[in-house]
Amino acid sequence: MQVSLRNDPWKTAVSLIDKISDQAPSLTPSERRLVETVIEKPTAAALGTAGELARAVGVHEATASRLAKKLGFDGYASFRDALREEFIATHETATRFEKTITTNTPETILGKLALDEAQALGRIEEFINADQIAEVAGLLMGARRIFVYGYGNAEVLALMMVKRFRRFGKDVQHLTSDPRGMAEHLLGIAPGDVVLSFAFRRQPRGYAALVEVAREAGAKTIVISGKSGALLAPSPDYLLAAPRSGDPDAFQTLIVPMTVCNAIVIAAGLTAKEETLKKLDRLGQLIERFE
Amino acid sequence: MQVSLRNDPWKTAVSLIDKISDQAPSLTPSERRLVETVIEKPTAAALGTAGELARAVGVHEATASRLAKKLGFDGYASFRDALREEFIATHETATRFEKTITTNTPETILGKLALDEAQALGRIEEFINADQIAEVAGLLMGARRIFVYGYGNAEVLALMMVKRFRRFGKDVQHLTSDPRGMAEHLLGIAPGDVVLSFAFRRQPRGYAALVEVAREAGAKTIVISGKSGALLAPSPDYLLAAPRSGDPDAFQTLIVPMTVCNAIVIAAGLTAKEETLKKLDRLGQLIERFE
């Protein structure tokens, strides 16, 4: 099922993620590596040639050309145009992030961490736009019941979302990872329900079964993930994927996905016609209160 | 004289602006129009071909190719690479600006203005970096005397800078536009002095004479301008050029250049070893106090 945010044309990146999600199960090993690199450095991919991307990955440029065709583009140039349209801000589309840390790299751990977070947060809208946040928030607030699932470290985020949406008066179920417990909770899942899951590093245990059961019952599925969310199989109805800060091979923080969650909560508050936010400092205060 | 910010390698955009400034007096009419379009929409120019830029301007692609050579590049591809390096943030170089207004275009005039300003401010570091601000602030604080000149609307900014730097205890002369008054003030200009001027839309009256007199006397020259500052002739020693918000053919605001001035003043305060700023909210408060 394709990600369906709106009927009117939306940003090409959503379409690109959508195309990648559609093809994820059928990608060959070389194609998968190409896709991972494109997701890792979309701007570099948007600026380079098929040969440059292929060499960076260690495959042939012909493979890159075939991948573009496989993803539904006329050729590699069309694929790259789609990357440019989404990941490169032009005069007309620029959204920015205020510099919060000096350009010089701090020597302290905290300083370096803050810099990494600011940079990762600064890139968040390269991957997730306000329409996605608004759509997901609206879906959750309109749900009959909400099922929230987080495996491993992500359980922290799942618990936070359970608490927040219960404060909105929603019927929220907190799924656990053991199959029996999950099955019991999902017994009554029906159309009008929404499943919210988190996915980092690798596909979480129980994810495939969860999404399939939800789909069969006619419920919608939402995933908040790191940069590899497009490779999830089966793909959810809604995917909010943004790379987290930190070394991919070592410790990565939950700051970026937590920020995504906060944005959804705030948007949900707007959806519920709470106080209208008019200034950024007010928004900042609200974020602080939620943290 | 080339713009000299540092001995170590600096960002290519400064080099690009520098190259354009060097060649400004000798550009043909078609070349000038190409340059103006590149300055107007640097990202679009960075992504397109020589043929696309040429067609947008109404000249032949051969002219675009010759311009690149004239500016000192091996060819058009090298010229475009320089544009990309500076104007397109990649994974490694991204500095961002926090979104201050919703992506939806407000219907009110104030709302629309705020959006335009935020976007223009958000792009300011595409054109001016922290090193430039620090260098200019250091130059002003180390000057023996400072001559400030602003013609037309820019006189507001000139007066503000005169007041601010006088509060730092600097010897500041406020130049007026009539030739006799300017000549009288400039009688005693000498090495160690600094001239600060503003230039918007078109080259201000008396500018050429001012910069030439300053140069002959061995004084340094600084210009804060809109996006066409690279076309000033003669070129100043230091150029801080960033496009202002608003319709170029109608009313444009002074918010962006005033922000540049505020940044210089704040950096000058740091140079003078005043209170060290550690958090952005503190910086925000300081900006509000200065406004």
Added chain:
DNA sequence: AAGTTTTTGCAAGATGACTTGCAGAAAGCT
């Protein structure tokens, strides 16, 4: 008005980037 210089479009050639037919290698199946 005539002559000279500069500008710039035209078009042929060069070069880079991409596509696709082919075939060998690798993986999977019996």
Added chain:
DNA sequence: AGCTTTCTGCAAGTCATCTTGCAAAAACTT
């Protein structure tokens, strides 16, 4: 082990982009 299918590199061909010699047009000078 043998056969089949899939994957992917190779290389020839195609297309897009850029460069540059040439010459006409425009601008400048006398």
